[in-house]
C-alpha cells in the first residue's frame with residue numbers, strides 16, 4: 001500500500017487534498033494522470049451500462065436535494081456509525097471496526113446498548129489500532145454520516161433548516177423516476193444510471209482513497225415487476241462480475257460476499273469484493289431493494305410513484321435492483337491489479353503499471369531520439385500532432401530513451417513511438433510495447449490504423 005500511495009503522488013495520480021496547508025483528512029485530489037484514469041473508468045462504465053443497454057438511460061441530478069428526501073430514505077434517522085473513543089490516546093474509532101479487527105461481527109441494526117455490551121464482553125480482545133490500549137474505551141455513540149450544509153439557511157437556525165450534501169446518488173434517481181417515465185418511451189423493466197459525487201462524514205479516515213469523505217459513485221437502479229426481480233437480480237450479478245473481468249481485473253482478486261444481516265427492506269444483497277492491499281473489501285454492492293425506495297418517496301412526497309402497465313391493466317410500485325460502485329474504489333482496484341515490479345535479471349528491476357488499453361491514461365508516447373536534432377523533433381512533433389486528436393498522447397524529448405521508456409512504463413502507457421535517424425531515410429519508426437518491451441519497425445502511414453485497432457474499445 002505504501003508503494004502505491006507514494007507512486008500515486010510521485011507520478012501525478014493522487015494528491016492528498018490541501019497539502020500545502022497540512023492536508024485535509026480523507027479528502028484527495030486526482031492529478032494529471034489520475035483524472036485521465038478516473039475519466040476512463042467513468043466512460044467505460046457509462047458505455048457498458050447506458051450506451052450498450054437499450055433500456056437504461058442516464059441522469060445527472062443535483063448534489064443538493066429537498067431535505068425531505070433524506071428523511072424518506074431513512075438517512076436522517078438511520079445512517080450512522082457507532083463511535084467509541086480510546087480512553088488512552090483519545091482517538092475516535094468505529095466500534096464495528098474495533099470488533100471486526102477482533103473477529104467479532106457487529107450487525108448494522110444493533111443499538112448503542114447492544115454494541116456496548118459486545119465491547120464489554122470482549123474487552124480482552126479489543127485493541128486500539130493507534131496506541132494499542134486494550135479494552136479501555138468510552139461508551140459508544142451513534143454518529144450520523146450525512147454532511148450538513150447551510151444552503152439557503154437565512155434564519156441561522158441550524159437544526160431546523162438542515163440541507164444535506166447527498167450521501168448517495170441513487171436518491172436523485174428515485175425522485176426522478178416519474179420524470180424519466182413521462183419523458184422517454186421506457187417501459188418496465190428499465191434502468192436509470194448516474195455518476196456523481198457523494199459525501200459522508202466517515203469517521204475513520206484510513207485506507208487511502210478506499211474511504212473518502214467526498215467520493216464519486218456510479219449507480220444504476222433497475223425498475224422491475226416483483227415477479228421478474230429474482231431472475232434479473234441474478235443476471236445483474238453475473239453482468240457486473242463480467243464487467244470487472246473485461247476491465248482486465250484478475251479473477252483471483254475478486255470475491256462474492258453475501259450479506260447475512262440484511263437491512264429490513266432488502267430481499268437479498270451481494271457485494272463484489274476486491275483483494276485490496278489491506279485484504280478483500282467491498283468494491284461494489286448489488287442489492288435487491290424491493291419496492292422500499294419508491295414507496296417511501298410516494299409516502300413522504302404524497303405523489304403517486306406507481307407504474308401502470310396498459311397491457312396487463314396492472315398498477316404497481318416497481319421493485320428495484322441496484323448496482324452501486326465507487327469510482328475511487330475502482331481506481332484503487334485497477335491500480336492494485338496493474339501495479340507490477342518486474343525482475344529483469346542482473347539485479348535490474350522495472351516498475352510497470354499494466355493498465356488495460358481502454359483505461360490507460362496515456363495511450364501513446366512519442367519521442368524524438370535526440371532533442372537537439374531539429375529534423376527528428378519536427379518529425380516526432382508531426383506524428384504527435386496527427387495522433388493527438390484521436391488518442392491521448394504525450395510528447396517527450398527529455399533525457400535518454402531508456403529513462404523515457406521507464407517513465408511511460410510507470411504511468412502505464414501501452415505504446416511508445418520513437419523517431420530516429422532511420423525514420424529520416426525510410427519513414428519508419430520504432431514501436432515499443434509496454435508489456436513485452438519488444439520493439440518493431442512500423443511505417444508512419446500505418447500507425448493510425450494500427451492504433452485504431454489496438455484502442456478500438
Ligand code: ATP
Nearest residue numbers: 202210211212215282283284285324325326328329
Ligand atoms: P462500506 O461498508 O465500505 O462503508 P457501504 O456499504 O457504506 O461501504 P454503499 O453505501 O453500499 O457502501 O455505497 C456503494 C459503493 O460506494 C461502495 O461499494 C463503494 O464502492 C462506494 N463507497 C461508499 N462509501 C465510500 C467512501 N467513503 N469512499 C469511497 N467510496 C465509497
